[in-house]
Amino acid sequence: MSEVLRNTLVKLQALIGLIGLAALTPLLILAAILSRLIAKLCRCPKPKSIEGEVAVVTGAGHGLGRAISLELAKKGCHIAAVDINLSGAENTVKQIQETYNVRAKAYKANVTNHGELTELNNKVVADLGPVTVLINNAGVMLHRNILNPDPADVQLMIDVNLTSHFWTKMVFLPPMKALRKGFIVTISSLAGVFPLPYSTAYTTSKAGTMAHMRALRMELALEKQKNIHVTTVLPTFLRTNDEITQMSNTIGIEEIYPLISGEEVAHRVVEGMLRGEHEITLPDLASVLYRLLFLLPIDWQMRMTLLLTGSRFKEFTKMRS
Ligand SMILES: NC(=O)c1ccc[n+]([C@@H]2O[C@H](COP(=O)([O-])OP(=O)(O)OC[C@H]3O[C@@H](n4cnc5c(N)ncnc54)[C@H](O)[C@@H]3O)[C@@H](O)[C@H]2O)c1
Ligand SMILES: *[C@@H]1O[C@H](CO)[C@@H](O)[C@H](O)[C@H]1NC(C)=O
Ligand SMILES: *[C@@H]1O[C@H](CO)[C@@H](O)[C@H](O)[C@H]1NC(C)=O
Numbered sequence: 001m002s003e004v005l006r007n008t009l010v011k012l013q014a015l016i017g018l019i020g021l022a023a024l025t026p027l028l029i030l031a032a033i034l035s036r037l038i039a040k041l042c043r044c045p046k047p048k049s050i051e052g053e054v055a056v057v058t059g060a061g062h063g064l065g066r067a068i069s070l071e072l073a074k075k076g077c078h079i080a081a082v083d084i085n086l087s088g089a090e091n092t093v094k095q096i097q098e099t100y101n102v103r104a105k106a107y108k109a110n111v112t113n114h115g116e117l118t119e120l121n122n123k124v125v126a127d128l129g130p131v132t133v134l135i136n137n138a139g140v141m142l143h144r145n146i147l148n149p150d151p152a153d154v155q156l157m158i159d160v161n162l163t164s165h166f167w168t169k170m171v172f173l174p175p176m177k178a179l180r181k182g183f184i185v186t187i188s189s190l191a192g193v194f195p196l197p198y199s200t201a202y203t204t205s206k207a208g209t210m211a212h213m214r215a216l217r218m219e220l221a222l223e224k225q226k227n228i229h230v231t232t233v234l235p236t237f238l239r240t241n242d243e244i245t246q247m248s249n250t251i252g253i254e255e256i257y258p259l260i261s262g263e264e265v266a267h268r269v270v271e272g273m274l275r276g277e278h279e280i281t282l283p284d285l286a287s288v289l290y291r292l293l294f295l296l297p298i299d300w301q302m303r304m305t306l307l308l309t310g311s312r313f314k315e316f317t318k319m320r321s
């Protein structure tokens with residue numbers, strides 16, 4: 001058979017596959033909605049217990065990382081509070097020890113540094129035991145100059161928000177695989193599915209971590225690691241960071257959707273993690289919204305998004321320049 005003919009046949013086969021999938025899609029959507037509804041009604045799968053297990057929380061010294069640390073401690077999990085700002089992490093540990101009867105310890109580490117994370121893991125295992133919960137939360141938010149960011153700022157954003165997830169995975173996943181259990185939670189952002197203009201490093205890092213976790217989930221499925229759960233969290237703007245709160249007030253983000261508190265996110269995240277949910281958007285309905293938008297051609301997706309939010313981004317650029 002000539003190569004031209006073979007390639008034509010393969011393309012034909014792909015086209016038939018596509019038509020078949022399109023025909024099946026309404027049924028698949030119905031099945032997905034029904035299984036979701038049933039899961040909601042029977043409140044299953046039942047949340048797992050992490051009592052007595054050890055969690056590493058990065059960026060635990062402030063905001064969402066602190067709120068998630070407290071929520072995990074409430075479930076009886078021992079906490080390694082990791083932050084580049086040691087006093088922030090110590091503060092979190094103090095709050096945990098005042099309220100919950102678990103072991104907690106503060107560690108200083110820079111998540112962009114693979115060597116520091118290896119050392120961190122050794123210390124945590126010696127102090128608290130093997131790590132079976134990893135919360136990838138550390139992040140940097142804003143460039144000093146958003147319209148014209150310094151190359152070093154862009155690099156730092158990508159290092160902290162995108163590359164660090166490879167380092168934490170390389171250090172903490174192999175022991176989980178050996179134990180055949182664990183939870184990995186990655187804090188992404190709705191910016192991963194609704195791109196933010198003038199925040200391209202942020203948007204890139206958030207879309208990147210979401211894609212990273214989707215590929216990782218497939219690897220774990222192929223390796224039959226059914227007891228290692230990967231949860232990606234895509235929240236809207238949070239009230240955890242003063243700078244973000246101030247910016248949101250100025251550009252009127254709250255008129256689109258109110259900012260959510262770290263505690264609210266932490267509660268939803270830990271609950272979702274323990275039920276093995278894959279992706280959590282906050283608010284929940286945003287997951288439906290982005291899927292509806294994704295059905296449109298790209299130029300229409302952009303038109304609709306700009307129609308809803310364009311004027312606010314203009315305010316944003318005025319404010320930051
Ligand atoms: N605030 C929002 O509106 C918002 C929206 C969507 C997603 N998020 C995400 O939620 C997560 C937490 O946000 P937050 O508002 O709580 O942030 P935050 O600024 O309040 O806290 C971040 C913590 O991470 C630590 N950190 C920063 N760089 C680090 C490094 N290299 N190594 C170790 N620790 C480091 C900081 O010291 C700080 O304690 C981030 O990943 C952020 O991208 C936030
Ligand atoms: C570190 O954390 C402490 C305590 O939470 C805080 O007061 C301080 O401003 C933080 N330092 C930096 C550089 O963020
Ligand atoms: C963390 O590490 C990165 C790269 O290794 C570096 O650019 C950054 O300054 C470090 N942060 C701190 C606070 O030391």
Ligand SMILES: *[C@@H]1O[C@H](CO)[C@@H](O)[C@H](O)[C@H]1NC(C)=O
Pocket residue numbers: 137138139140141142157160161187188189201202203205206
């Ligand atoms: C980096 O990640 C943190 C936490 O996930 C997030 O709050 C922040 O907005 C991110 N910043 C960028 C530039 O991606």
